[in-house]
Amino acid sequence: MDKTNNELKRSLGFWSALSIVIGTIIGSGIFFKQASVLENAQSSTMAILAWILGGIITLMAGLTIAEIGAQMPYTGGLYIYIENLYGRICGFLAGWMQVVVYGPAIIAAVAGFMSILTANFFGLSSAWRIPIAVIAILFVGLINFFSNKVGAAFSIITTIGKLVPIAAIIIIGLFWGENNALGQTISEIHRASGNFGVAVLSTLFGYDGWILIANLGGEMKNPKKILPKAIIFGISAVLIIYTLITIATLRFVPANEILRLGENTTSYLATTAFGKIGGKLITIGIIVSMLGTLNGKMITFPRIVYAMAKRHDLPFSRFLSYVTPKGKSPVVATLFIIVLATVMMIFFDPDRLSDLCIFTIYIFYLLAFFGIFILRKTNEAPRPFSTPLYPWVPIIAILGGLFVEISEIVNDPQGILLFVGIVIIGLPILYLVKKYYGEKI
Template identity: 55%
Template sequence: MKKKEANSNVKLNRSLGLWSALSLVVGTIIGVGIFVRQAAVLNDAGSATGAMLAWLAGGLLTLAAGLSIAEIASQIPATGGLYAYMEVIYNKFWGFLSGWMQIIVYGPAMIASLGAYLAILLGDFFHIQPQWNIPIAIVAVVAVGLLNTFPNRFGAAFSIVTTICKLVPVAALIIFGLFFGHADAFTQSVSDVHSTVGGFGVAMLATLFAFDGWILVANLGGEIKNPKKMLPRAITFGILAVIAIYMLVSYGVLKSIGPQKIHELGTNAIPYMANKDFGVIGGKILSIGIIISIIGCMNGKIMTFPRIMYAMAKENQLPFSKQLAYLNPKTRTPIVSIAAVLAIVIIMICFFDADRLSELCIFTVYCFYVMAFFGVFILRKRHPDRKRVFSVPLYPFTPIIAILASLFVICSEIGSDFIGVVCSLGIVALGIPVYYFEVTSKKNKAPK
C-alpha cells in the first residue's frame, strides 16, 4: 500500500529550460523536408522568386499558428499540448479525439516513417542490403526510445546535440550557396515546369508540411520550467529560427545550381549541390547531416507523443490507464506509455505504409488546429479580465490568418485526396466507442 501511494506521488520532472525547448521546436520541424522538397516547391511555384515567396509565406503562416497556440499555452501550461487545450477550451470528448488521433496513428506513423527513411539512408551509406531495412528501422526507433526512458534531461541534451549537428551541413549549404553560387540564378526560369505546375498555393502547401511539428513541444508543458513564459518563447523563437534557416537554404541552393537544374534533379538537388561544392566527401558529410537530422527529429517525437498518452491515462481515458499512467520513480518518465507508442510504431514499420498513414492524418490534425486557433477567441471571451502572460501580437488578425491557412490545407486535402480524408475521419471515429466505454461508462459506474 505504501509503495502504491509513493508511486502515485511521483510527478514528471519539471527540468527543461528554454534552450532545451527551443532545440525541440527546431529539431522536430527540421527533418528531411528542407532537403527533399526544394524541387517540389520550385516546380509548383514556377520560378525561383515564386519558390522563395512560397517558403516565406509558409513560414509566416506557421508563425501565425505558433503565436496563436503560444497564447493558449501560456494559459494552459499542461502536459499533452493540443489534447489538453481541446479539453479545456471545448470538453473531454474533443480533447479525447484529438489525443486519440495523435497517439494511435499520427504520432506512431510519423515516427515509423522517419525510422523507415533512416534505415534506407543508413543502408545506402554503409552499403547494407535492403532486406535489413526493417530490422535497422526497428533498432533505431527502440534505441531512441530507450534513451527517453532515462530522465528527460538526457533526451533534451540529445535534442540539443543533434540540432547543433544538423545545422552544420545546413550552414555549409547556406555559405557555399551564398558566396560561391551564380549571381544570375534568379534571372533564370524553369522552361518546362509549367506543364505540371500546381500553382503558388500548392507550393505554399508543400512548405507548410515541411514546417509542421512545431506544436509538439507543448506536449511537455508539465516538464518545462515556468511554462507560461517558456512555451511561448520556445514556439515563437523556434519558428522564427526555422523560417530563417529554410529561406537561407533555399536561397543558397538556388544561387548555387539554379532553378532549371533543381527541376531536373528533383529530390537529388541538394546531394548534387553537396558533391559539386564539396566533392565526394561533401556528399558523405551531407548524408551524415541528414541522418543526424532524422534521428533528432525522431527523438523529439518519441519524447513528446507518449506524453499525450500519459496525460490521457492520468485522466483514466484509455484501456490499461493505470499502467499507461505509470511513472518510473527514479527517472520520472512515462516508460509504459513510451513502450506502448513504440509497440505501435514497430507494428507500422513491419506491416503498413507509415508514410501513407501519416498523410491520412494530416487532414484531421489541421481540423483540430482550426478548433484550437478559435480557442484564442473563446478563452478571451470566457475570461475577459484574466491577465495573460503572453498575448498574440496583432490580435485578432494573427489567429484569423492561422485559421485561414489551416482551412486552406483542409480544402486542399479534400480536393486532392478525398478517399484519404474519409479514411482519416474513420480513424478518428474509431475512438468514439472507446471514449464512451472508457470515459462515460466508467464514470457512471464509479461509486458516488
C-alpha cells in the first residue's frame, strides 16, 4: 500500500458542502414527525413553536461547533475535536460510538423508512421492505466507492430534487389551505402526553445530522472558511423550511386529522392537493429526499472510520484506512459501515436505536460545546471564525444539550444504560488493538 498517496482529496467546495448539510438533515423526520410533535405539543401554535425552538437550539449548536471546526479542519469531525480538547480516550470513545452504533443505526433507520414508502408506492408486501432497504444502502454505498466528487454531485442532485416536493407542499398549504395554522387544539387530549419538552425533543431528531459535514474537513478546498458557512447557512435554511412545512401542513390538514393520519399525513396532503398522480410524484420526491439523506450519511461516517484507522484505533486498521489510488475514496471503511447498517436493519429496531443514539451523541456534543471555552483560553492563534454573541450562543447550545439528555434519561433509562455500556466496551478493544500494534494509548 502506497502510504504517500493514501490520503483523501481536497476537492469539495462551498455548494457541495452546503448541499451535504441540507441533504443530510432533511430526510424522513419532517415528513414523519408532524403528528408526534403535534400530539405532544397539544396545539398547532405550540407545535410550530417546538419546530422553531428545535431549530434555534440546533443553530446555536452549529454556531458553536463552527468556531471549533474552523480551528481543527481535519477529517474526523467530532472525533478529532473531542480528542484535541480532552485527550485520546475521550476522542476514541466519540469515534467508536459513531462508527459502531450511531452511524449504522441512523443509516438503517433512514433506509427502513424509505423502504416502507417504496414498497407502498409499488404495491409490494411488507416482506420487501428489508430487501429494498438493503438495495438502497448498497446503491448509495457504491456511489461513494468513487471520488468524493461523485457522492457530492449526487448530494447536490438529491438536495435539488427534494426541494421540489417541499416547495409544492409549502405553496399549496400556504396559499390554498383553509385552516388557521395557529390556535388549533387537539380534541382528544388523552392521546397526547402533554409534554412540550418531548415535542421539542422530537424535532431535534429531525434536525440531527448537521455536524456530519465536519467529518469532511480534510476534503474541503478551504475548510476554515467553507465549514462555518456551510453549517450556519445549512441549518438556517432547514429551520426556515421546517417551519414553513409545518405551517403549510396545518393550514391544509386540520390538527385532529393530522393526529388521525399519523405518518401518512404528507401523502394524504399530496394526494388531496394534487390528485392521485400528484400524490405519487410527491412520494417519489420524498423517496429522493431520503436517498439524499442516506447519501450524506454514507459520505460522512466512513470518514470517521478512516480517520480512526489511520491512528490505529480500530481492529484491521491497515485495511480500513485504505483509499483508492485514483478517486481517493475510503472503500473498505464504506463497506464496514454498509455491513454494520445492514446487520442492524435485519436484527434490530432502527427506530429505537436511532433515538438512543441521539442521547449518546449528545453526550459528546456537550463536551464539544464546553470545548469552545477551553479553546478561547488556550488557543492564542487568530480564529478563522468566531461564534457571534459569545458566550450566550454556546450557553444556549449547552442548555439545549442538557435538555436532550435529561428528557431521554426520563423516557428510556434502560436503553440509556445499554448504550452507555456499548460505548464503554470500546475501551478494552482499544487496549487490545494498541497492544497488537505495539503502541501506547
